[in-house]
Amino acid sequence: MKPRISIRKLLLIALAIGFAVIWQVQQRIDQDRARLHQEQDELLLRSGKLLKMASLEYAPLMADLYWTRVVQYYGDKRAHNDPNFELLWPLLDITTTLDPQLLVAYRFGSTFLSERPIVGAGRPDLGVELVQRGIQANPEYWRFYEDLGFIYYVHMKDYAKASAAFLEGSKNPQAYDWMKVLAARVAEKGESRETSTFLWSELYRSTKDPAIKQNALTHLQLLRTEADCEQLDVLAAEYEKRTGKRPGTVRELINAGLLAGAPVDPVGTVYVFGKDGKAGINPASPLLEQKNRYGKPF
Amino acid sequence: MSRAGVVALNTFREAVRDRVLYSLVFFALLMMAAAILVGQISIGIEDLVIVSLGLSAISVIGLLIAIFIGVGLVYKEMDKRTLYALLAKPVRRWEFLLGKFGGLVLTLAVNTAAMAAGLFLILLYVKHSLERTDIAVLIAIYFILLKLALIVALAMLFSCFTTPLLSILFTAGLYIAGLFIQEMRNFHSKTPNPVLEGLLRGLSYLLPNFQNFDVMASATHGRTIPASLILENSIYTAVYCAIVLLTAAAVFSRRNLK
Amino acid sequence: MSAPAIDTENLTKDYPTGFLETKKKRSLEGLTMQVETGEVFGFLGPNGAGKSTTIKLLVGLIFPTAGTARILGRSINDIEMHRDIGYLPEQPYFYDYLTAAELLDYFARFHDLTAADRRERVARMLKKVGLDTAGKIQLRKYSKGMMQRVGLAQAILHDPQVVILDEPMSGLDPIGRREVRDIILELKSEGRTVMFSTHILSDAEMLCDRVGVIVGGKLRGVGAPSEIVELKAHGMEILFEYAGNNANASALLAKAAKAGNRYRLQVGESELYNVLEQLRAAEAKILSVTQLKQTLEEYFMNLVDADRAQAAAIEVRGK
Numbered sequence: 001m002k003p004r005i006s007i008r009k010l011l012l013i014a015l016a017i018g019f020a021v022i023w024q025v026q027q028r029i030d031q032d033r034a035r036l037h038q039e040q041d042e043l044l045l046r047s048g049k050l051l052k053m054a055s056l057e058y059a060p061l062m063a064d065l066y067w068t069r070v071v072q073y074y075g076d077k078r079a080h081n082d083p084n085f086e087l088l089w090p091l092l093d094i095t096t097t098l099d100p101q102l103l104v105a106y107r108f109g110s111t112f113l114s115e116r117p118i119v120g121a122g123r124p125d126l127g128v129e130l131v132q133r134g135i136q137a138n139p140e141y142w143r144f145y146e147d148l149g150f151i152y153y154v155h156m157k158d159y160a161k162a163s164a165a166f167l168e169g170s171k172n173p174q175a176y177d178w179m180k181v182l183a184a185r186v187a188e189k190g191e192s193r194e195t196s197t198f199l200w201s202e203l204y205r206s207t208k209d210p211a212i213k214q215n216a217l218t219h220l221q222l223l224r225t226e227a228d229c230e231q232l233d234v235l236a237a238e239y240e241k242r243t244g245k246r247p248g249t250v251r252e253l254i255n256a257g258l259l260a261g262a263p264v265d266p267v268g269t270v271y272v273f274g275k276d277g278k279a280g281i282n283p284a285s286p287l288l289e290q291k292n293r294y295g296k297p298f
Numbered sequence: 299m300s301r302a303g304v305v306a307l308n309t310f311r312e313a314v315r316d317r318v319l320y321s322l323v324f325f326a327l328l329m330m331a332a333a334i335l336v337g338q339i340s341i342g343i344e345d346l347v348i349v350s351l352g353l354s355a356i357s358v359i360g361l362l363i364a365i366f367i368g369v370g371l372v373y374k375e376m377d378k379r380t381l382y383a384l385l386a387k388p389v390r391r392w393e394f395l396l397g398k399f400g401g402l403v404l405t406l407a408v409n410t411a412a413m414a415a416g417l418f419l420i421l422l423y424v425k426h427s428l429e430r431t432d433i434a435v436l437i438a439i440y441f442i443l444l445k446l447a448l449i450v451a452l453a454m455l456f457s458c459f460t461t462p463l464l465s466i467l468f469t470a471g472l473y474i475a476g477l478f479i480q481e482m483r484n485f486h487s488k489t490p491n492p493v494l495e496g497l498l499r500g501l502s503y504l505l506p507n508f509q510n511f512d513v514m515a516s517a518t519h520g521r522t523i524p525a526s527l528i529l530e531n532s533i534y535t536a537v538y539c540a541i542v543l544l545t546a547a548a549v550f551s552r553r554n555l556k
Numbered sequence: 557m558s559a560p561a562i563d564t565e566n567l568t569k570d571y572p573t574g575f576l577e578t579k580k581k582r583s584l585e586g587l588t589m590q591v592e593t594g595e596v597f598g599f600l601g602p603n604g605a606g607k608s609t610t611i612k613l614l615v616g617l618i619f620p621t622a623g624t625a626r627i628l629g630r631s632i633n634d635i636e637m638h639r640d641i642g643y644l645p646e647q648p649y650f651y652d653y654l655t656a657a658e659l660l661d662y663f664a665r666f667h668d669l670t671a672a673d674r675r676e677r678v679a680r681m682l683k684k685v686g687l688d689t690a691g692k693i694q695l696r697k698y699s700k701g702m703m704q705r706v707g708l709a710q711a712i713l714h715d716p717q718v719v720i721l722d723e724p725m726s727g728l729d730p731i732g733r734r735e736v737r738d739i740i741l742e743l744k745s746e747g748r749t750v751m752f753s754t755h756i757l758s759d760a761e762m763l764c765d766r767v768g769v770i771v772g773g774k775l776r777g778v779g780a781p782s783e784i785v786e787l788k789a790h791g792m793e794i795l796f797e798y799a800g801n802n803a804n805a806s807a808l809l810a811k812a813a814k815a816g817n818r819y820r821l822q823v824g825e826s827e828l829y830n831v832l833e834q835l836r837a838a839e840a841k842i843l844s845v846t847q848l849k850q851t852l853e854e855y856f857m858n859l860v861d862a863d864r865a866q867a868a869a870i871e872v873r874g875k
Contacts, residue, residue, distance in 0.1 A: 005545075007548055007551060007552075010544075011544055011545065011548045013542070014540075014541070014544050015541060015545070018537050018538070018540060018541040018544075019503070019504065019541070021532065021533075021537050022503065022537055022538060023503050025511075025530050025533050025534045025537065026503055026507060027531050028526070029530045029534060030505075032524050032526055032527040032530065033509075033510070033527070035524070036516055036521070036523070036524075038512065040503075077482065079484065111493065217410075278337050285458070291548065299665070301666055304662070304665045304666060308651075308662055311653075311654075312653055315626065315653040316653070319859075340777075378648050378649055379645065379648070380650055381643040382617060382643075382647055382649050383616055383643060383648065383663070383707065383710055383711075384647070384663070385614045385615070386616065386617075386638060386641065386642075386643035387663060387666040387667070388635055388636055388638040388639045388666055388667070389635070389666050390635050417680060470565075511622055525699075542872065552619060554571075554618040554619060555617045555618060556613070
């Protein structure tokens with residue numbers, strides 16, 4: 001029989017070769033499975049009530065499992081730029097039926113059901129339905145009114161309903177004062193950049209969920225670019241008054257002494273002027289792609 | 299017949315006498331109940347439900363057998379000392395291990411084949427005819443068998459040096475970890491941490507990837523599963539099992555029996 | 557002289573002990589011993605002396621910390637050598653879901669025998685160990701004694717040159733033990749080598765050509781059974797009957813152990829005839845005169861005590 005050393009060496013060599021082969025084969029498997037991927041969506045049992053019954057006393061655990069599925073589902077879709085979110089609502093429906101107190105599920109749903117594809121499902125009506133369900137199950141959580149108003153304001157442009165939601169939420173003694181202020185402002189002015197910025201900032205601050213946070217941040221960045229471009233347009237008009245023509249690049253503005261330094265967008269890329277003479281996001285900036293995805297309004 | 303083959307057949311005989319095959323009765327009952335009730339639960343997708351229920355049942359039953367019998371494959375022989383007389387025979391320790399592995403995989407293959415037959419019978423009953431696209435179900439079952447072989451190998455490895463309880467935990471742990479390989483690859487921490495991400499990436503290739511075998515969705519919809527995937531999964535399983543079995547042989551070869 | 561059937565050289569085995577298995581316990585030390593071809597060799601020692609350890613080392617169940625061993629001239633690492641040895645484990649246990657016939661057939665398959673050959677041997681072995689009627693019963697229903705017999709059967713099924721038995725008599729009633737003894741003698745008459753371990757001296761005395769005595773992991777002596785124990789004989793014992801009350805005799809009687817009219821008197825060898833003369837004069841009825849041998853237990857205990865004393869002395873010196 002071979003002495004001890006030989007077996008160990010044999011094992012190490014075999015292990016090294018083996019895992020090298022595994023690595024190669026695995027990559028091929030991944031490719032083949034990616035092709036299958038498009039058809040992998042399935043949710044057979046759509047009845048939240050049936051699932052809840054079947055879960056016995058483990059409903060909250062099942063809710064957690066489904067919640068992980070929601071996050072995975074959304075992450076996967078975004079990673080592949082897949083605009084098909086048709087399972088998002090059923091998954092959220094089941095999750096919140098299994099555990100009506102899983103607050104993050106409602107907030108997630110209100111955001112991503114409402115956002116238009118490819119960021120979300122493009123169904124603000126379902127978002128509303130989900131949040132209203134959340135309110136029913138958790139009447140003391142005033143933030144749901146904020147979310148409700150949010151959807152009406154941002155996605156459905158129904159300022160009356162938005163204002164009503166903010167007002168209703170402000171009645172909760174734990175609500176922040178700005179709810180009342182917001183109700184009044186929206187009723188009076190409708191959409192405004194100030195309001196939008198505020199709402200997104202508030203959402204960003206108040207949530208821990210990374211996807212919601214990232215989404216809010218992008219909105220804030222896009223709002224910022226809007227504001228910046230408006231300012232640049234004002235400067236451009238001034239430039240035109242002085243020189244008689246629109247500026248072609250921001251450099252010209254700097255040279256004319258209208259700008260102190262290069263104006264950059266929130267991710268650090270310089271703004272540019274379009275052929276129409278209007279300021280815009282630099283094509284090299286990742287924010288331009290985001291802007292096209294999110295559309296207006298922000 | 300080879301010595302490993304002798305051990306394998308005896309392991310199969312043990313499983314049969316251990317009434318492992320009674321699980322088939324349970325499966326049959328479950329499938330029949332499903333066939334009868336499926337019409338009430340979901341109209342229009344009866345075959346979908348039957349296939350996914352059937353595949354899930356085959357998988358779960360197979361997993362239970364693979365883990366619970368797998369963790370005792372070597373441990374039981376050492377604990378009860380049935381191994382003592384055997385090792386005094388002209389049979390090498392690795393031949394013994396290979397035989398135990400082969401015997402349990404054979405048991406699982408027989409069990410799975412029987413359940414597959416049952417599933418197709420019920421499917422025939424519900425659909426009234428089988429189509430060529432139903433071959434995806436057969437492939438899905440084959441993949442389940444591959445998965446089970448890998449589980450047996452892992453369970454047996456642990457069986458060589460630790461108690462059944464710990465073996466069960468480790469094996470189940472590896473199985474669950476193996477279902478989240480994609481998440482390991484997609485992991486992005488809040489602050490970019492290339493070391494952690496690289497580590498997780500490496501781990502995602504080292505750990506047994508049980509997601510590879512999941513084609514339930516394709517099977518339920520009768521979609522084609524590429525032949526290349528069948529080959530790749532077979533190779534993956536064969537190589538990974540070889541790695542695990544080699545490790546088990548190395549561990550067990552110099553083990554002093556009490 | 558031909559090579560020994562079993563040959564060990566400095567065979568040593570340490571076991572890890574202690575909480576984290578960092579300490580070592582030496583259960584066998586420097587065993588150098590030969591078992592000659594064709595002899596019946598008894599391996600004697602108290603429990604925990606290292607008998608089973610030695611046997612397990614020979615058979616490949618455990619691996620030596622140091623030293624080597626050969627059986628039939630081949631290293632114990634040579635798996636093919638196992639074709640020529642048979643092994644009966646201590647307190648054997650076999651697959652309880654098999655019948656005796658199935659178990660023997662299973663083991664036989666590792667020996668390259670034809671199916672017909674296997675069938676014939678299995679039947680013959682079952683008969684030999686007295687299990688021919690129980691051959692089709694599952695082993696889970698077997699008593700300890702029956703299991704021991706199955707163990708013996710599987711050890712000799714393939715006509716091995718060397719048979720190693722670990723406590724073959726344990727768990728057997730006197731009839732069973734007699735049968736095992738007969739089988740061992742039969743093996744010897746076939747020219748095979750038999751080595752067995754036991755702590756029962758009378759078995760060793762009756763069967764063995766030579767014995768090796770092991771105590772505390774060390775080999776203490778090897779030789780014919782009578783040699784080992786005779787060296788330790790110390791005196792004679794006289795068994796006699798006496799109903800009278802001779803004054804001369806009463807001195808003797810006082811030293812004797814009494815049971816009714818029977819007395820046992822131990823005397824040194826030198827005084828034997830003197831005492832016998834006294835008893836004859838007193839008209840006692842002499843029943844028997846036997847040599848007092850130190851029992852194996854006493855012999856072992858002396859060795860163990862000597863070991864302990866030595867260990868204590870080392871400790872004291874060390875302090």
